[in-house]
Amino acid sequence: MFSQSLVGWTEMESVEVTAASGSSGRAGIIVWTNSMTKTMLGFLAGLVADGKRTSSGFRDVHHRQCAAVLNEQFKLSVIGDQVKNHLKKWRKIWGRVANLKNLSGALWDEDTCTIRLSEEHYAGHCMTHKADAPFLNTPIEHYHAMASIYGTMGAKGQNARSGNDLLSIDLEDEENGEVNTSPNVGESCDPKAPPKKKAKIKHVVEDPLVITLKDGFKLVAEALVKSSRDDDDIPDDLWDVISTLLDFQEEHLAHYYAHLVDNPKTARAFMKLTQINKSVWVSRYVKKNF
Structure with a gap:
C-alpha cells in the first residue's frame, strides 16, 4: 500500500495520497481532501451512534458503505480498503491527542477542542517534541468525530486513560486490517465518577526576568515550528x-x-x-x- 500524507496543521487540513493494497488495488490512487476526511469520519461516527459497529470494530461492510457515500458525494471510485487505511491514520492521530491531553499542566478547552499550554510550557515542550506542535494551542479538527469513533477521554489526572490504552488493539484484528475501536475505550467505568471541574487559571504578577525568558522561549518555539514546516511545505493548490x-x-x-x-x-x-x-x-x- 502506497501512502503519503501531508498535514497543514494550522487548520488541521489533511491531504493524503493513498493506493489500495492487495487484490483491491483496482481503484488506484486516491487523494484525500479535508472534506472527504470529514465525510468519512462523520459517517463512521454515525454508525457508532446508531450502535451498528461490532465489539471488535468496523467490518468490511462498514468500510464499503462509507466508500459508497464518498463516491456518491464526491464522484469518486473509492473502495473499502482505502477507507480502512485512512481510518488507521486517524486512529494514530487520536492516540497522539489522547497523550497530549494528559500532559502535566495541560488545560482542555471543551468549547474549541483545544489543548492549551502556557507559553513557556509550550515552548519547552515543542523544543523536544516538534511533531506535537500542531496539536497544541490550536483547535483540533474532527475531534468530536474521532471521540465518537475511538472513545472519549476521561478526566485528566489519576483516573485518566493514557494514549497507549487507546491504541491497544487485538493483534488478530490488526493483522486482518480491522481496527478495534471499542466504544468503551478511554471512558470511565464508574457511573458515580464526579463531574469534570473547569481548570482555574491563577493570575500573578510576574518578575520582569521571567517575562523576558517567556518571550525568548516563545520566539524559539515559533522559529522551530516554522523551520519544521518549511522543508515539508507543499503548495495548497x-x-x-x-x-x-x-x-x-x-x-x-x-x-x-x-x-x-x-x-x-x-x-x-x-x-x-x-x-x-x-x-x-x-x-x-x-x-x-x-
Missing part, C-alpha cells in the same frame, strides 16, 4: 495545478503528484514553471517511469 495538464492520463498525473509530495522542494520549483515547462517535467517523469 498543487493538485489543482497538476490536474489542468490535460495532455496526460489522470493516473500518470496522480503518480507525479505523489512524486512531488515526496519531494517538497521539487514541488515548489514545479509551481514556478510556465504551463509548457510543467508539461515538460511531467512528460519526462512519465517516460522514465511508465
